[in-house]
Each structure stands twice: as structure tokens, then as C-alpha cells.
Amino acid sequence: ELKVEQNPLFLSMQEGKNYTIYCNYSTTSDRLYWYRQDPGKSLESLFVLLSNGAVKQEGRLMASLDTKARLSTLHITAAVHDLSATYFCAEPSTLIQGAQKLVFGQGTRLTINP
Amino acid sequence: KAGVTQTPRYLIKTRGQQVTLSCSPISGHRSVSWYQQTPGQGLQFLFEYFSETQRNKGNFPGRFSGRQFSNSRSEMNVSTLELGDSALYLCASVAGGLAFFGQGTRLTVV
Numbered sequence: 013e014l015k016v017e018q019n020p021l022f023l024s025m026q027e028g029k030n031y032t033i034y035c036n037y038s039t040t041s042d043r044l045y046w047y048r049q050d051p052g053k054s055l056e057s058l059f060v061l062l063s064n065g066a067v068k069q070e071g072r073l074m075a076s077l078d079t080k081a082r083l084s085t086l087h088i089t090a091a092v093h094d095l096s097a098t099y100f101c102a103e104p105s106t107l108i109q110g111a112q113k114l115v116f117g118q119g120t121r122l123t124i125n126p
Numbered sequence: 127k128a129g130v131t132q133t134p135r136y137l138i139k140t141r142g143q144q145v146t147l148s149c150s151p152i153s154g155h156r157s158v159s160w161y162q163q164t165p166g167q168g169l170q171f172l173f174e175y176f177s178e179t180q181r182n183k184g185n186f187p188g189r190f191s192g193r194q195f196s197n198s199r200s201e202m203n204v205s206t207l208e209l210g211d212s213a214l215y216l217c218a219s220v221a222g223g224l225a226f227f228g229q230g231t232r233l234t235v236v
Binding site for chain 2: 043045047052053054055056057060100102104107111112113114115116117118119
């Protein structure tokens, strides 16, 4: 059974600081997804990392993938309040008949204080 | 291009009742997946449909079922509701290995 683990699960930080969320996954999957979820809302796709060494950046967020270490990171630079949300990483699991399901981490609840 | 549409957005049901949730995927997408999100269990895969066929199902009891229509719209049904079925149910429209999620249906069982 695939397992995806994130840490930390809760993160409270001040505006302007940098921090990293870690996502460890259990297989040799060559892709990894990051989603953002605001309270009571759905999942918003942030990044799709498709190969080893992939790095993607959007604003103050940067995600990377190391398939050999089975590790993805989401780095937050100079945090601002608007980035407060829960962040999930997810690993695709190929099922029968070519279907895929996403196996999600527990989520990291990020709170950014002024 | 319209996104994934789920209806209703909110639902309150009584234990023992049944409920049907609907999901319209992005136009042209033939694969629809359903997920349940609860505070205790997180996000869990329910089932996946492609071209009106259920290809895979997660580890949920038989009370959870679904179907997909020829226009790719999907419904999921939960019978004999239990308090523990209270959750956010998310539908994903899948193509090219990418999953796009709808706004979800918040089901509360009382």
C-alpha cells in the first residue's frame, strides 16, 4: 500500500520568513503533485512534478522532486498571509486498466501571522 | 472552458437515509474519480469511472456506489447513511494524468 507522509503537519510562521514542507513517498513514482486547500474549499493544483530533479516555481512557492530519495519539497519564500492554507502532496498510483488514483499526504496546515 | 461542477454544494441528511451526489467533468474528459475527505482519515480514493465503467474502487463498504453516464457525468450514491459518512466529497476530472477537482459536496449526517 502506498504511503505518503508530510511534515510538518502544522506550521505557524511569521510573514517574511522562509520555510520548507517535506513530502516523503513510498514508491519509485516519477511524478508528484502539490495541491492547496483553503478552509471549506476544494483542492487547487499548484505543481505537477514530472521527473527526477524537476523544479517548479510560482510566486513565493517552489517545489522540487528527488525520485531517488522519494522526496519532494515545497519551499515558501518570504511568506505572506495569503499563503495560509493546507498544502497536500499526492503520489499517483497506477491501478488496473491504466487508471490512476492519487494517494495524498496528511496535509500541512500553514498559518502565516503578520 | 468550464471546470468541474459538483452538485449540491451542501447537504444535510439523517442517519439511515440515502444520498446521491453529482459531478460534471471538464468537457472532453472521460475519467472521473471520487474522493472522500474527513478530518480523521484525510483524503481517500472512493472510485474511478471511465467511459461508463467503474475501473477501480477504494476500500469502502458496498453502501458506496456510483455510475457514469454516456456524457461522462458521474453520480455517487451512499445508502443507509451513517454519522461517519459526514465528509467533503470531491470529484476529480482526469486527463493526461492530471486531476482537476470540483468544489466538493459537504455532506453532514445527523
